[in-house]
Amino acid sequence: MVILNGQTLTFSDVRNVLFEKEKVTYSDESMRKVKESRKAVERIVDEGKVVYGITTGFGKFSDVYIGKGDVEALQLNLIRSHACGVGEPFPEVVSRAMVLLRANALLKGFSGVRPVVIERLIDLVNANIHPVIPQQGSLGASGDLAPLSHLALVLIGEGEVFYKGERIEAIDALTKEGIFPITLTAKEGLALINGTQAMTAMGVVAYLEAERLAFQSEVIASMTIEGLRGIIDAFDEDIHLARGYKEQIDVARRIRTYLSDSQLTTKQGEVRVQDAYSIRCIPQVHGATWQALNYVKEKLEIEMNAATDNPLIFDEGKKVLSGGNFHGQPIAFAMDFLAIAMAELANISERRIERLVNPQLSDLPPFLSPEPGLQSGAMIMQYAAASLVSENKTLAHPASVDSIPSSANQEDHVSMGTIGSRHAYQVIQNARRVLSIETICAMQATEYRGTDKMSQTTNLFFQKGRELVPSITKDRVFSKDIEAITDWLKASSHHFDQTGSKIHS
Numbered sequence: 001m002v003i004l005n006g007q008t009l010t011f012s013d014v015r016n017v018l019f020e021k022e023k024v025t026y027s028d029e030s031m032r033k034v035k036e037s038r039k040a041v042e043r044i045v046d047e048g049k050v051v052y053g054i055t056t057g058f059g060k061f062s063d064v065y066i067g068k069g070d071v072e073a074l075q076l077n078l079i080r081s082h083a084c085g086v087g088e089p090f091p092e093v094v095s096r097a098m099v100l101l102r103a104n105a106l107l108k109g110f111s112g113v114r115p116v117v118i119e120r121l122i123d124l125v126n127a128n129i130h131p132v133i134p135q136q137g138s139l140g141a142s143g144d145l146a147p148l149s150h151l152a153l154v155l156i157g158e159g160e161v162f163y164k165g166e167r168i169e170a171i172d173a174l175t176k177e178g179i180f181p182i183t184l185t186a187k188e189g190l191a192l193i194n195g196t197q198a199m200t201a202m203g204v205v206a207y208l209e210a211e212r213l214a215f216q217s218e219v220i221a222s223m224t225i226e227g228l229r230g231i232i233d234a235f236d237e238d239i240h241l242a243r244g245y246k247e248q249i250d251v252a253r254r255i256r257t258y259l260s261d262s263q264l265t266t267k268q269g270e271v272r273v274q275d276a277y278s279i280r281c282i283p284q285v286h287g288a289t290w291q292a293l294n295y296v297k298e299k300l301e302i303e304m305n306a307a308t309d310n311p312l313i314f315d316e317g318k319k320v321l322s323g324g325n326f327h328g329q330p331i332a333f334a335m336d337f338l339a340i341a342m343a344e345l346a347n348i349s350e351r352r353i354e355r356l357v358n359p360q361l362s363d364l365p366p367f368l369s370p371e372p373g374l375q376s377g378a379m380i381m382q383y384a385a386a387s388l389v390s391e392n393k394t395l396a397h398p399a400s401v402d403s404i405p406s407s408a409n410q411e412d413h414v415s416m417g418t419i420g421s422r423h424a425y426q427v428i429q430n431a432r433r434v435l436s437i438e439t440i441c442a443m444q445a446t447e448y449r450g451t452d453k454m455s456q457t458t459n460l461f462f463q464k465g466r467e468l469v470p471s472i473t474k475d476r477v478f479s480k481d482i483e484a485i486t487d488w489l490k491a492s493s494h495h496f497d498q499t500g501s502k503i504h505s
Contacts, residue, residue, distance in 0.1 A: 004122075005030040006108030009101075009304045011297065014204055017100055017125065018093050024100065024125045026107055026118060033109025034118065040317025041112035045071055045186045052311050052322045053190040054112070059142070059407035075189030079156065082149035082193060085134030090147070090202065092162045095130040097201035098151055101304055102192065108305075110312040111191040116182055120155050127177040132160040132167060133198070139406060140328035140417035143308065144198030147418070152192040157181030195308040196328045202421035203300050203335055207293070209428050209490070210342050213435065214289060216489055217345050218254050220439050221282050223458045224352045225255070226264035227445025228362055232256070233268045234280040247294070248287030255282060262455035264446065276361075278351035285348050292341035299334040332400035332417030339424040343392040346431035349438045350385040356441040357382050368444040368472060375475045378441050384482070385437045388430040395423045395430075436485035439465055444472050464488075 002013045005027040016022040044051050045068050055071070057064040058078060066074050089095070103121035106113055124130070131154045137146035153159030154170040163173040174181060184192075224230075235256050240249040259265050266272075274280060311322040357378045359366035369377025399420035405412040443465050446454055451462060468488055469481040 001025055003027050004100075004104045004107050006104055006106075006307075007305055009104050011204070011208070011301065014097065014100065014304070015208060018096055018205070018208075021128065024103070024122050026103075026122065030107040030109060031115055031118070034107060034111075034113065034115055036316045037109045037112045037313045038114050040313050040320065041187050043317060044320065051320050053194075054187045054311075054320075058190065060410045062410070071186040072183060075184040075186070076156070078189040079149050079152045079184065079193070080158075082145050083153055083159070085137040085146040085150050087134050087136035089132045090135050090198070091205070092130050094201050094205050095133050095151070095162065096125065096128075097204055098133065098148070098197045099124050099131065101197040101201055101204075102148070102151065102195060104305065105195055105197065105308060106191060108307045110307045110314065111309045112187045112313050113191045114185070114188065117155070117184075117188055117192070120179065120182055123177070123179045124154065127173075127179065128163070129154070129170075129173045129177065129179075130162040131170070132162060135422055138198055138418040139404070139411075139414035140196070140199055140332055140419065141324075141326060141414035142407070142411050143194040143310075143326040144196060144328075144418055145193050147198035148193040148195060151197075152184075152189060155182055155192070156184060191309050194310050194326050196303060196306075196326065196331055196417065197308075199328050199331050199335065199417040199421040200300060200303045202418065202425055203296070203331055203338070204304065206335075206338060206421060206425040206428055207296055207300055209425075209432075210293060210338060211297075212492075213342070213428060213432055213489065214286070214293060214345065216492075217349065217435050218251060218282075218286060219258060219458065219461050220349070220435050220442060221286070221352065222255055222258040222455070223442040223446055223461060224356060224438060225259065225279060225282075226262055226454055226458060227364070227442050227449060228275070228279060228352075228355055229264060229266050229271050229449070230279045231268055231270075231272070231275050232259060232265040234275060235259075235283060240283055243284075245287055245291070247290035248283045251287045251290065252283035258457045259455050262458065263453035264449050276351075276355060278348050278355060282348070285344060289341040289345050292337050296334045296338045296341075299330050303331055327413075328415035328417030329400065332415035332420050335417055335420035335424045336396075336398040336400050339392075339396045339420065339427045340398075342424070342427050342431045343389070343396040346385075346389045346392055346427075346434040349431075349434045350382075350389045353378075353382050353385050353434075353438050353441050356438075356445050364445055364448060368441060368448075370473050377472055377475070378437075378444065378478070381437045381440065381478055381482070385434045388434050392427045392430050395427050399423060432489055433482060433486050436482050436489060439485050439489075440469055440478070440481055443469070447471055 138144040157171040366372040367377040367379040399416040
């Protein structure tokens with residue numbers, strides 16, 4: 001059971017809730033704060049005070065006073081009118097993450113909602129009811145208004161959900177689970193949608209996939225080193241200590257660990273004096289990606305436990321302050337950085353693929369073909385990898401450098417962080433396919449060299465890969481092979497940890 005309190009949610013917690021379907025509840029202390037905050041909202045309404053979002057309209061309508069009799073209609077109109085998302089829905093796991101993160105944010109006790117709102121969000125998580133939330137339509141400031149409005153619709157019994165493998169009306173799923181819709185009262189609609197949970201949820205799921213893929217990429221690269229009879233000296237610890245980047249040192253150490261018992265690596269001058277950068281500089285390039293991943297993780301961990309509502313209620317209602325915590329700039333930068341970093345993992349992988357298939361760059365069979373000329377072998381797999389890395393270069397253009405004014409110029413600078421998070425996720429999917437192609441080519445190359453000479457670690461990886469993709473003995477539809485390895489890497493129950501040891505999740 002994961003206990004939410006708005007303060008201590010970790011990646012481990014999120015992973016367990018998203019992928020292991022662990023149940024969720026709240027701490028008593030956090031709910032006490034929620035109740036105190038709610039009392040402040042009710043006093044404001046009863047006393048007729050003018051406070052943004054509680055007794056006023058929204059955005060450019062913030063100067064329009066809303067009387068006590070209309071506060072429920074105001075919140076309902078807000079959710080319905082702001083549910084303007086378009087395009088394909090977010091993956092179901094991202095929708096689940098959004099509900100979890102929104103509940104955690106409200107439990108900080110700064111938002112003024114009733115406990116029942118949070119209880120309903122937790123009910124959705126525990127019943128595996130996931131709102132259908134279109135991916136497009138958020139500017140990443142003023143909160144992820146459009147996506148989170150589609151989430152909020154479900155709480156009032158409207159909209160659609162994913163439930164038990166089907167896409168159905170929300171009210172039908174709620175009824176089957178015995179969950180009653182709620183009527184939103186003062187501030188509650190605004191509290192549900194004024195936040196960064198769409199970009200953060202997408203970012204968390206993207207990060208979890210990126211972290212696993214980054215570990216896997218090092219094992220794949222190690223197999224390529226064997227296939228090319230790469231020079232192990234470039235991974236000597238002294239080289240990397242001399243520069244001083246921890247992540248670079250760690251990558252080099254893991255590569256050395258993976259290849260410690262390999263008979264296919266070489267020493268300086270044994271076959272060649274130096275390898276190309278795509279081999280020799282693996283620690284420097286992959287290490288830099290890890291630096292970016294560490295930055296992204298730090299920012300996401302902060303945002304997962306952040307109050308991103310507006311206004312915020314402090315000191316049991318003595319201070320109600322309008323600010324801009326809904327602005328997604330910190331996550332926008334992180335998501336752009338994530339896209340760039342993972343695009344580079346794919347870039348260097350594609351260059352290693354080229355070295356595996358190009359007969360001018362190695363002594364392997366041309367294009368790893370069993371009958372060069374008659375059969376093309378891996379020739380077009382490299383084309384596919386080149387296409388994917390080129391697409392990534394366009395996706396990695398920073399979304400955060402763009403802004404466009406909205407709400408009659410009241411909201412005149414926005415982050416585009418949600419676009420950045422979606423692009424980062426797509427880059428990761430593309431990068432995984434590139435690394436799948438490298439896996440297929442590296443398996444073929446090491447097979448040519450002699451699998452009995454591989455290290456124990458890479459040979460285990462090779463054997464599992466061969467269960468999915470047979471040796472290239474003649475041309476076939478390689479698209480199926482690429483997707484088989486891609487699915488394995490994405491769904492694999494294992495990756496490799498910071499010490500180079502296999503771990504299970």
